[in-house]
Amino acid sequence: MDSVSEQIVLFIVSLVANLLSALAGGGAGLLQLPALLFLGLPFSVALATHKVASVFLGIGATSRHIRSSKLNLRFVSIILVFGLPGVILGANLILQLDDRWAQIALGVLTLGLGIYSGLKPELGQSSSAKHQTLPGLLVGGIVLFFIGVLNGSLTSGTGLFVTIWLIVWFGFDYKAAVAYTLVLVGIFWNGVGAWTLGVQGQIEWSWLPALILGSLIGGYLGAHFSIVRGNQLVKRSFEIVTVLVGIALIAKAI
Structure with a gap:
């Protein structure tokens, strides 16, 4: 594959992955990271490169969400205070793992996510505040810490x-x-993860322009569609993709 074709493929993968991620509230790595692996990058390099590009998903999506969403400082603090240490811990742990086992773990996690999401078709259709007391907030924060470890x-x-x-x-x-x-x-989260991995590992800088452009455009468009149209159809499609990608990654590693 020549460099121009490579950049086009990377842009398309990034655009689709980040559009779906912005629609569904996460999951760009379900498509983008496996694509980087399939294109030949070692796991640690693919992860660091993906993390850098994912920051621009957040920037693209934020540029749309910021006009119609108000974030509560309490939950902003909980997500950052509990989540960021987990991200740093996870990013340091992953560099110690063998690539093959990391890919199997990625496949199992992806497959499980697709199955779980498929069993919850009406999840989050209405709001109802709960667990707002200190114990509830602490439990919520602790779980966010462990999700941060997975994120890193x-x-x-x-x-x-x-x-x-x-x-x-x-x-x-x-x-x-x-x-x-x-x-x-x-x-x-992705910014801290990218910095931690970038310092200790490698980043494929030549692939980033196409990935960043796709992340910015996909993030903005996905956020726009999630706000104005909802996401039932995309959510179902996303669940199918997660299952297929999970199976493919496990098969490739084995």
């Missing part, structure tokens, strides 16, 4: 895990949870 290491669908957790535990509706995920996970 395996990265597959962890944004969607945050979205689902905000809905299930705190009672957010889908649109509000997506806004928090894309702004805070997309920019801050």
